[in-house]
Amino acid sequence: MEAIVSAISSDFVNRFISFLMKKCGSQQNLETKMERLQNLLLKVHMIVEEAEGRYITNSKMLLQFKKIVKAMYQGYHVMDIIKHRTLCGSRHEEEVSSSNILSTTTCYVNPFRTSQNAAIRHDQLQNTLDSLETIASSITEFVFLLGGCERMSPKPYDTYLYFDNFMFGRQMEKQQVINILLQENLPHFSPTVLPIIGPTRVGKRTLVAYVCNNEMVRSHFSSILHLNGENIRKMECESFSKKRDLVVVQFTADTDDENWKKFYASCTHMGRGSKIIVVSRSERISRFGTVRPIHLNSLSHEEYSYLFKVLAFGSTNPEEHPQMVSIANELSVLLGGSFVAVNVFADIFRKNQNVHLWLHVLKKYRKMIRKNFSEFKEHPKLLLDKEHHIDITKLASSSSPLHLMPPNCEDNQSKRSLTKVMFSDFIANSVVIPKENFELVTWESRIPPYRKFVNIVSNYDDEMNFHHTEVPHKKRQKLDK
Numbered sequence: 001m002e003a004i005v006s007a008i009s010s011d012f013v014n015r016f017i018s019f020l021m022k023k024c025g026s027q028q029n030l031e032t033k034m035e036r037l038q039n040l041l042l043k044v045h046m047i048v049e050e051a052e053g054r055y056i057t058n059s060k061m062l063l064q065f066k067k068i069v070k071a072m073y074q075g076y077h078v079m080d081i082i083k084h085r086t087l088c089g090s091r092h093e094e095e096v097s098s099s100n101i102l103s104t105t106t107c108y109v110n111p112f113r114t115s116q117n118a119a120i121r122h123d124q125l126q127n128t129l130d131s132l133e134t135i136a137s138s139i140t141e142f143v144f145l146l147g148g149c150e151r152m153s154p155k156p157y158d159t160y161l162y163f164d165n166f167m168f169g170r171q172m173e174k175q176q177v178i179n180i181l182l183q184e185n186l187p188h189f190s191p192t193v194l195p196i197i198g199p200t201r202v203g204k205r206t207l208v209a210y211v212c213n214n215e216m217v218r219s220h221f222s223s224i225l226h227l228n229g230e231n232i233r234k235m236e237c238e239s240f241s242k243k244r245d246l247v248v249v250q251f252t253a254d255t256d257d258e259n260w261k262k263f264y265a266s267c268t269h270m271g272r273g274s275k276i277i278v279v280s281r282s283e284r285i286s287r288f289g290t291v292r293p294i295h296l297n298s299l300s301h302e303e304y305s306y307l308f309k310v311l312a313f314g315s316t317n318p319e320e321h322p323q324m325v326s327i328a329n330e331l332s333v334l335l336g337g338s339f340v341a342v343n344v345f346a347d348i349f350r351k352n353q354n355v356h357l358w359l360h361v362l363k364k365y366r367k368m369i370r371k372n373f374s375e376f377k378e379h380p381k382l383l384l385d386k387e388h389h390i391d392i393t394k395l396a397s398s399s400s401p402l403h404l405m406p407p408n409c410e411d412n413q414s415k416r417s418l419t420k421v422m423f424s425d426f427i428a429n430s431v432v433i434p435k436e437n438f439e440l441v442t443w444e445s446r447i448p449p450y451r452k453f454v455n456i457v458s459n460y461d462d463e464m465n466f467h468h469t470e471v472p473h474k475k476r477q478k479l480d481k
Contacts, residue, residue: 030082033125037079040132044072047143048171054149055216056175064142066172070300071131077302078128080309082121084325153215167210168307170203173294177211180291181246181275182220191247191267193276195289198296200385201339201407204279207296208248209448221246222271229255229280232263244271251280260288298337305332311346316353324349327358334365336381340407340453344443348424361427367394392457395427400459402433407442407453418456435459 051065167174177194185192198204211217212224222243227235229251240247247267267276278285286293299307309318309328318325328349335341345365349358371391372380380390389403396402419438425431426440442453 030122030125033129034079034082037075037125037129037132040129040136041072041075041079043136044068044075044132044139047139047146048072051146052171053152054146055152055178056146056149057179058145061142061145062172062175065175068135068139068142069169069171070302071128071135073300073302073306075128075132076306078124080305080325080329082125084322084329167203167206169299169303170207170210170296173207173296174210176294177207177277178214178217181211181217185273185275188272189268190290191264191270191274191276193264193278193288193290195286195293196277196279196296197283197286197293198281199298200281202296202298203339204281204296205250205449205451206445208277208279212246212248213448217246220244220273221275224248226250229253229278233259235263235266240267240270242269242271244273246275246277248277248279251278251282251285254282254284264288301333301337304335304337304342305329308332308335308342308346311342312349313353314350321353321355324353324355324358327355327362331362331365334362334369336379338381338384340443341381343445344423347443348427351424357428364395364397364427368392370394389458396433397429398433400435403458404440405456405458407455420454421457433459 048065048069051068056062056065177196180192180194183192196204196207218224222241222245224246225240225248227247227249229249230253232249232255247270264276267274278288298304305328309325309332312328313321313324318328331345332342335345345361348361352358368391369380371394372378372383375391376383376388383390384404384406387406389405391401392404393400393402419434419436421431421434421438421440423440423442426433437456437458440455440457442455444450444452
């Protein structure tokens with residue numbers, strides 16, 4: 001009997017030791033791969049930063065640059081997910097249920113659902129390593145050609161701390177627009193027309209403002225004229241100079257071909273090398289282009305998540321706050337890719353580096369999303385994109401229903417006087433919610449065109465009052481179709 005017990009005990013001990021050795025080996029293997037990933041990201045990021053400071057005119061180099069940037073953000077995302085498991089989700093069962101919400105939105109796929117599986121995490125890590133190593137091994141030619149590209153004006157050394165003062169991402173699109181504007185027109189007497197097309201609030205006007213402020217573009221054109229699409233029918237040939245000018249036309253609705261032909265004919269009186277940029281959310285406007293349109297869409301989740309954490313942490317080292325990183329990771333998914341939301345919440349987090357506040361905001365936002373899925377069957381970001389109001393009652397813990405109208409630029413707001421409330425005060429419950437409709441100042445952009453986003457919030461116990469507030473947005477939606 002003792003021999004049997006001894007044999008069983010010996011077998012159990014051997015299996016346990018084998019298990020520990022495998023686990024230790026797996027952990028060492030993971031650490032080795034993570035170190036390799038970190039070294040590769042350092043090398044690739046160094047090249048990306050150098051490329052961002054150069055004028056790249058070669059179209060194939062731009063395509064290669066886009067691949068490099070995509071792989072870099074994917075690498076940062078995978079490293080971040082493996083380093084910082086979803087602490088909030090693992091500690092609070094109620095919070096994990098938010099993945100049910102995320103699975104029903106078409107904005108982004110929740111990365112945490114897959115990151116909880118160790119095998120999948122290792123596969124993601126290996127695939128990312130393979131991708132970065134392939135890029136790193138074939139990047140020599142790109143770096144060599146990059147050395148021949150002209151340098152832009154140097155940026156401050158600490159630019160990475162001030163992404164809210166600079167346009168983030170869009171490296172390929174920036175270069176493409178600049179290249180087209182600096183090229184000769186073909187034929188020489190006809191201005192090139194470049195369409196920039198994309199859905200609402202993805203940064204079309206910001207891209208144009210960035211390009212118009214570029215030193216080479218400003219020195220290339222005598223003047224830059226900004227027009228509304230509704231006003232082009234009033235433009236005559238006398239309205240334009242005989243010098244080389246850049247005309248930017250913002251279309252909020254389609255226009256008929258006859259109006260465009262008259263306008264374009266007037267533009268042919270501008271100086272040789274003049275250009276026209278047309279900006280719209282409507283794909284139909286691209287028919288006026290003489291070159292291939294540039295399409296802007298939402299950032300990839302990896303890029304969006306990186307931006308959110310850089311803005312939210314500022315000069316704070318995220319490595320010292322793993323739970324806050326986990327909260328930021330989840331909220332970056334919940335925000336659904338909104339540029340306005342990423343700046344709004346990052347600003348609140350950056351000014352309050354407190355894990356309890358971050359978790360409090362995250363819980364409020366989860367409840368708000370649940371409420372909108374329950375009421376409207378869609379993510380709030382998608383509702384606002386469709387010019388539909390959203391329910392924000394849960395953000396303020398208000399006893400009466402609060403509905404947020406789609407954001408407008410302040411210069412387009414009506415002149416009526418409404419109480420203004422800052423969003424940071426609103427979500428922190430540090431302000432008394434007005435009993436009547438009020439204006440919620442959501443975000444003030446720090447980069448051109450310096451837009452201030454203001455939303456009307458309807459406190460609609462009075463049903464007639466609610467419909468009265470919503471009418472202007474319905475009208476504008478009809479025009480945009």
